[in-house]
Amino acid sequence: EPEVTQTPSHQVTQMGQEVILRCVPISNHLYFYWYRQILGQKVEFLVSFYNNEISEKSEIFDDQFSVERPDGSNFTLKIRSTKLEDSAMYFCASKGAVGTDTQYFGPGTRLTVL
Amino acid sequence: TQLLEQSPQFLSIQEGENLTVYCNSSSVFSSLQWYRQEPGEGPVLLVTVVTGGEVKKLKRLTFQFGDARKDSSLHITAAQPGDTGLYLCAGVGGTYKYIFGTGTRLKVLA
Numbered sequence A: 001e002p003e004v005t006q007t008p009s010h011q012v013t014q015m016g017q018e019v020i021l022r023c024v025p026i027s028n029h030l031y032f033y034w035y036r037q038i039l040g041q042k043v044e045f046l047v048s049f050y051n052n053e054i055s056e057k058s059e060i061f062d063d064q065f066s067v068e069r070p071d072g073s074n075f076t077l078k079i080r081s082t083k084l085e086d087s088a089m090y091f092c093a094s095k096g097a098v099g100t101d102t103q104y105f106g107p108g109t110r111l112t113v114l
Numbered sequence B: 001t002q003l004l005e006q007s008p009q010f011l012s013i014q015e016g017e018n019l020t021v022y023c024n025s026s027s028v029f030s031s032l033q034w035y036r037q038e039p040g041e042g043p044v045l046l047v048t049v050v051t052g053g054e055v056k057k058l059k060r061l062t063f064q065f066g067d068a069r070k071d072s073s074l075h076i077t078a079a080q081p082g083d084t085g086l087y088l089c090a091g092v093g094g095t096y097k098y099i100f101g102t103g104t105r106l107k108v109l110a
Helices: none
Strands: A005-007 A010-013 A019-024 A031-037 A043-050 A053-057 A065-068 A075-079 A088-095 A103-105 A109-113 B005-007 B010-014 B019-024 B031-037 B044-049 B055-058 B061-065 B071-076 B085-092 B098-100 B104-109
Touching (some): A019 A088, B005 B085, B010 B019, B031 B061, B031 B071, B044 B055, B071 B085
Parallel strands (some): A010 A109
Antiparallel strands (some): A005 A019, A031 A088, A065 A075, A088 A103, A088 A109, B019 B071, B031 B044, B055 B061
């Protein structure tokens, strides 16, 4: 069964460093999402991506964040200068065609900023 | 800002008991979804409700969407230890944005 994969599973970085979180969505899906979940808190929407551009973003997704689909298979989230409060689980999700409502989530990347 | 509040936040019950989880908002959503999340994994979609007043059943789980499409409930009949997990509602604000609720952590004791 097709699934969304994410790498790495755990990333530890120093404050101020750049990190890139990688996702491989399900191959024929068209919509891509990033969410984060701070430990013990709710899942927060960051950004959605469709047709090679950002469709919508939340207030969390500031200038420090960017997304890219560099090669038609990977979908990346870059945090330019990490802060302590960026420590969280980051989930990638993908969805098929218009009219479908099922997002498939990856297993997440745990980001720890020291 | 669209917010979804879930109650209760935590629930610990004995196997065989029934329970209801609530998801409330002041905003109207085009549809609402319920997910279950296991530790160390991403959320998995259980159901989508679209029409105000709609009721959907998934084995022992019954989902209802409020008439005004601002709230929803999840009822589990005869809970089992395998139902243990974090239950999340999510309002669909459009094709591109999903607003997740605050979550209900359920523990079912054998």
